Amino acid sequence: MTRWGMVIDLDKCSACQACVVACQSENNVAPPNQELHEQGRSIHWIRVLPTFEGTFPHFRMRLFPLPCLHCDNPPCTKVCPVSATYKSEEGIIGQIFSRCIGCRYCTTACPYTVREFNWKKPVWPEEMKPIRNRDVSIRPKGVVEKCTLCTHRLQKGREKARVEGREMIPEDYIPACVEVCPSQAMIFGDLDDPESEVSKLVRSRRAFRLMEDLGTEPKVIYLSEGGGD
Amino acid sequence: MKVSEQDQILLKPVEQTTKRFWITAAILFSIWFIGFLAYLRQFHSGLGVTGLSRPTYWGIYITNFVFFIGISHAGTLISAILRISQAEWRRAITRSAEVITVMVLLFGVGNILIDLGRPDRMLNVIKHPHFTSPLLWDVTSITCYLTASSIYLYLPLIPDIARLRDRGVKWQRFYRILALGWQETPKQKRILERLISIMAVVVIPIAVSVHTVVSYVFSMTIQPMWHSAIFGPYFVVGAIFSGIAALMIAMAIIRKVYRLEEYLKEIHFNYLGILLLVMSLLWFYFTFSEYLTVFYGNEPLEMEIFRSKMSGPYAFYFWMMVGCCFVIPFVILANRKTRTVRGTVIASIAVTIGMWLERFTIVVPSLVNPRLPYVRGIYHPTLVEFAITAGCFAAFILLYMIFTKIFPIVSIWEIEEGRESSLQEVHERVKGYLPGMGGKSE
Numbered sequence: 120m121t122r123w124g125m126v127i128d129l130d131k132c133s134a135c136q137a138c139v140v141a142c143q144s145e146n147n148v149a150p151p152n153q154e155l156h157e158q159g160r161s162i163h164w165i166r167v168l169p170t171f172e173g174t175f176p177h178f179r180m181r182l183f184p185l186p187c188l189h190c191d192n193p194p195c196t197k198v199c200p201v202s203a204t205y206k207s208e209e210g211i212i213g214q215i216f217s218r219c220i221g222c223r224y225c226t227t228a229c230p231y232t233v234r235e236f237n238w239k240k241p242v243w244p245e246e247m248k249p250i251r252n253r254d255v256s257i258r259p260k261g262v263v264e265k266c267t268l269c270t271h272r273l274q275k276g277r278e279k280a281r282v283e284g285r286e287m288i289p290e291d292y293i294p295a296c297v298e299v300c301p302s303q304a305m306i307f308g309d310l311d312d313p314e315s316e317v318s319k320l321v322r323s324r325r326a327f328r329l330m331e332d333l334g335t336e337p338k339v340i341y342l343s344e345g346g347g348d
Numbered sequence: 349m350k351v352s353e354q355d356q357i358l359l360k361p362v363e364q365t366t367k368r369f370w371i372t373a374a375i376l377f378s379i380w381f382i383g384f385l386a387y388l389r390q391f392h393s394g395l396g397v398t399g400l401s402r403p404t405y406w407g408i409y410i411t412n413f414v415f416f417i418g419i420s421h422a423g424t425l426i427s428a429i430l431r432i433s434q435a436e437w438r439r440a441i442t443r444s445a446e447v448i449t450v451m452v453l454l455f456g457v458g459n460i461l462i463d464l465g466r467p468d469r470m471l472n473v474i475k476h477p478h479f480t481s482p483l484l485w486d487v488t489s490i491t492c493y494l495t496a497s498s499i500y501l502y503l504p505l506i507p508d509i510a511r512l513r514d515r516g517v518k519w520q521r522f523y524r525i526l527a528l529g530w531q532e533t534p535k536q537k538r539i540l541e542r543l544i545s546i547m548a549v550v551v552i553p554i555a556v557s558v559h560t561v562v563s564y565v566f567s568m569t570i571q572p573m574w575h576s577a578i579f580g581p582y583f584v585v586g587a588i589f590s591g592i593a594a595l596m597i598a599m600a601i602i603r604k605v606y607r608l609e610e611y612l613k614e615i616h617f618n619y620l621g622i623l624l625l626v627m628s629l630l631w632f633y634f635t636f637s638e639y640l641t642v643f644y645g646n647e648p649l650e651m652e653i654f655r656s657k658m659s660g661p662y663a664f665y666f667w668m669m670v671g672c673c674f675v676i677p678f679v680i681l682a683n684r685k686t687r688t689v690r691g692t693v694i695a696s697i698a699v700t701i702g703m704w705l706e707r708f709t710i711v712v713p714s715l716v717n718p719r720l721p722y723v724r725g726i727y728h729p730t731l732v733e734f735a736i737t738a739g740c741f742a743a744f745i746l747l748y749m750i751f752t753k754i755f756p757i758v759s760i761w762e763i764e765e766g767r768e769s770s771l772q773e774v775h776e777r778v779k780g781y782l783p784g785m786g787g788k789s790e
């Protein structure tokens with residue numbers, strides 16, 4: 120069985136935010152606006168999270184690109200009363216926007232605070248409307264949304280392989296953020312395939328997961344800094 | 349069926365409506381209407397009109413939800429316990445308690461619907477139920493509770509409805525249908541009493557389950573200071589606590605407005621006051637255990653929230669809660685001299701405010717301090733939220749008032765029955781307890 124996962128190498132990440140922008144346009148996330156941002160209501164499916172250890176001047180700052188971690192044991196899906204958020208067979212935590220009733224129980228249950236809510240109807244500048252991605256639905260107000268690992272690309276990749284009469288290869292399915300990362304800090308693939316690059320990296324000594332002690336078993340795995348390999 | 353001379357006063361509110369009633373109703377209606385307009389605005393433009401934002405996804409609507417569902421324990425639970433334990437002093441107060449339950453439940457459910465981002469899709473809960481979600485258990489148990497407590501309110505109403513039908517002043521047809529052909533035959537009475545006692549037993553576990561499940565909505569998540577095993581009983585105790593307080597406030601108003609001093613006596617307030625005192629102590633015990641264990645555990649994330657309640661931005665609400673739920677009621681109610689009608693009502697008002705604050709300090713601070721360090725927010729409810737909340741309270745009081753205009757708020761037949769048979773019955777019963785009195789021992 121395929122189990123999609125992602126590895127983010129913090130050594131390579133330069134916090135350039137290319138992933139943030141790519142995700143924004145790939146998934147039809149309405150452009151940020153000052154007012155909403157100040158209210159804590161801007162929507163990003165992936166953001167670069169700064170963390171601080173210690174106090175000035177002896178402190179260390181780390182930056183984590185943070186999408187939904189697609190937990191293998193996700194607290195968010197258990198609590199949804201209508202199964203609007205669910206775990207697919209291949210481990211992707213999907214979100215059915217047309218079913219979500221907007222109770223925001225999932226957002227309170229997710230310990231990583233990566234779920235977003237549409238407080239208002241998203242506003243698009245006229246000139247941006249034609250360039251929206253047709254493969255991704257536009258969310259109305261009042262529903263929860265979040266990173267889906269660009270599942271529409273998985274469908275596309277699968278269909279492409281079928282039409283061409285072959286097995287899927289890793290290049291057929293790459294999420295937008297991974298694709299654009301200029302320093303190739305993000306690597307995507309099948310965690311269950313022992314030969315895949317991700318599963319090799321996951322076995323490296325530098326691999327760790329955010330708040331591992333919670334038992335959520337994220338499938339987005341970080342490689343700590345100072346690797347050199 | 350005739351209503352005796354002395355009980356005529358119980359029918360007065362149904363038969364005569366004063367000017368004062370209309371004025372109060374008009375004021376309450378206006379408040380409700382403002383709340384309704386505020387809701388329309390929210391419905392139209394989305395939850396952005398509230399003060400909620402990441403990471404505080406829940407605010408005063410959820411607080412209201414927990415609070416109202418808590419108040420609902422007034423009625424059914426208290427009245428059922430008093431009925432089962434054959435507390436004779438219950439007769440004048442059960443009805444007013446049961447009405448609170450049914451009406452306030454509607455507002456509890458209403459607040460959940462108000463909180464939904466897509467209320468138009470609420471039926472998805474039935475179309476696509478997902479049973480691992482505590483919210484779904486909530487829907488299930490609250491529906492059960494609403495059904496059971498409506499039946500439990502209706503059954504003891506039947507004989508009184510028949511009395512109204514026989515007077516034939518107004519709405520004859522309406523009362524005739526609802527009275528279900530009640531003629532007070534011994535057989536009918538036997539059946540009714542049987543049904544009431546069955547319902548009284550059924551309703552208690554349902555009521556306990558309701559607030560337990562409400563608490564599970566929080567404690568089933570792994571959020572700091574929510575993930576607590578004590579939440580189930582803690583919420584149930586709090587619910588009964590606020591329920592009794594709400595009941596006493598309602599009783600005091602009814603007594604004053606409809607001049608029912610003869611029925612709702614000092615002694616009722618005294619007894620309920622003692623009950624409230626006990627619940628206050630229990631509440632304190634639970635709160636103490638909850639916070640002390642967190643403090644000793646000293647987990648960094650929990651401590652952050654703990655501090656925000658003890659001395660941080662939520663300290664005002666927290667300490668006000670302690671004052672309202674424990675200090676004020678304890679001082680007033682522990683003293684026989686101050687446990688008067690006025691004293692108990694002051695204590696009850698304090699408890700009601702305190703319990704709302706308790707719900708608030710449980711819901712909000714945990715959300716404001718999520719596990720990840722990058723998002724923090726402070727939550728300030730907006731005017732829209734206040735207007736909707738005020739609208740809910742006004743509508744509740746209005747509905748309650750309207751009920752007293754349609755049905756007697758003190759159960760007439762139970763009072764009559766008390767006069768006719770319970771003196772004798774209690775005499776026999778007490779004899780039964782005592783050794784050497786020759787009473788029949790069951």
Ligand code: SF4
Nearest residue numbers: 187188189190195229
């Ligand atoms: S990171 Fe949050 S939203 Fe994503 S799967 Fe885990 S719990 Fe769910």
Ligand code: SF4
Nearest residue numbers: 199219220222223225
């Ligand atoms: S907000 Fe939507 S996805 Fe989240 S729990 Fe509620 S219905 Fe499910």
